[in-house]
Amino acid sequence: MPNNLPTILLAAMALDLGGAETHVISLARELHRRGHRVVVASAGGRMVPMLTERGIPHEVVPMASRNPLVMARAFFGLRRVIARYNVGLVHAHARIPAWLCSLVVRGRGIPLVTTYHGTYAAGFPWKYLTTFGQRAIAVSEDVRRHLEGPLGAPPEIIRVIPNGFETGEFRPGVDIGPLLAELGPDLGGPHVVHASRLTDEFADTAVALLRALPSLNAQFPTIRLWILGDGNRYAEVQRLADEVNARLGRPAAAAVGHRLDVAAFFNLADVVVAVARTATEAMLCERPVVIAGEGGYRGILTPERIPVYAAANFTAREGGTPLDPAVLAADIASLLGPERAAERARLGRAGREFVVASLSIESVTARILDVYAEVLTGDRQ
The missing domain is CATH 3.40.50.2000 (Glycogen Phosphorylase B;)
Known part of the structure; x- marks a missing residue:
């Protein structure tokens, strides 16, 4: 994958304790290490310094709330982030960020990739507030089946890619x-x-x-x-x-x-x-x-x-x-x-x-970059 990708926005609910949040940080750091331009938007949290200490910008956008007024602020916050960094590809993690990002990129020609880290309520009205983008990544096979079944995602846009891990950070022999x-x-x-x-x-x-x-x-x-x-x-x-x-x-x-x-x-x-x-x-x-x-x-x-x-x-x-x-x-x-x-x-x-x-972050990021290439080139396969 060449380093001439457009700026990538990773959108998450927040950056506190949690598997999805940690994956977003690991993915951002690996994309940055490979020379890609990446910015992260979230409601913030205690893990934000894990990005900023590597020189990766983080923008506070309140995507962790279902309150309509807060979601409206998040919508306009995302618009500002996309304009400020000239974002050319959006990768949203979880349902609220995915839905907000889909509204922001609509009609702007900016590809949207989503990642679903678990299963979600599929009844009214949540099913109708669920969006998938040009590609939807499921972190496991049971999540893929959930996307195809209760949530109604087209099977052809789904890719199963597990979360990635920085294998040097978690290892035996850490100084205790x-x-x-x-x-x-x-x-x-x-x-x-x-x-x-x-x-x-x-x-x-x-x-x-x-x-x-x-x-x-x-x-x-x-x-x-x-x-x-x-x-x-x-x-x-x-x-x-x-x-x-x-x-x-x-x-x-x-x-x-x-x-x-x-x-x-x-x-x-x-x-x-x-x-x-x-x-x-x-x-x-x-x-x-x-x-x-x-x-x-x-x-x-x-x-x-x-x-x-x-x-x-x-x-x-x-x-x-x-x-x-x-x-x-x-x-x-x-x-x-x-x-x-x-x-x-x-x-x-x-x-x-x-x-x-x-599950190393290196191998997982390579697979995610292939998905980015698909949406940027319009590849339907």
Whole structure:
């Protein structure tokens, strides 16, 4: 792909904790590294410095709200960004940015690519506020089926391209010294780490883990559970953690809020409980992963299950069962203990090997650039 592409606008809801947000940052940085002109627009967030420190401009456009007045401001904000940077291609991530961008580029000859990172409500009126652009990227096969089915996207415009990962950022051997100094000398162990938004149904996994902790504590009396993330249920999760700690008579659980040193926590972990991007980042750190979160529960991620679970972006949207603290505790317990160290290492190696081979940001960006070439040349194939 030559470097004479027009300026690319990546539009996202916000740049806070989340898989779609992190992918947008990784994609922007890789496009910039390859010499392409890229600007990112979003409602902002704590990860914006990850762009600006690389010299990638970020413009605040409030695309994280359904309020009609806010969306009107976003519309005019997008128009200003496109004019200021002479944008020639727009790549929108998620439904609200896609819909707003479709209105802004209408009649201007600017191609629009959209990426759908999950499944969305398809009833009235949402189906009619869903747009796809000249190409719609689905991050997994189950999302592709959702786009074709309930949302009604033309199959010929869909491309399945998973999210990409910067494999050097999440890796085994990350220095955890600063983290250990912060957390204190008496950490106990083994360590279970869960990272997720603590919003709405996404916080259900943290709650299930806290309910599972007393059972795990009976088998591993110095076990520690670290819950990373924040959101509208953070206070509830923190209160439950305090209650569990009082019941066990020690600091067994900690809800540590939003963190930027997730890779260090994963390197501390003996087991990571997560879905989607955080599950994949844990795989890159060579940690065994238990898939629990969006969609429910799918259990231990074994080498045999990796390609199957990848088809649903390492979520439980397909084949998942309801979260059960007893089942969760049993699966985690089966991975802990000194005698299971070799098995944890085997699972961890298999996870990293898959991600490096299939999901590196370099290979994913190359496939996205092919999509950009399609819309810029009008290729219908």
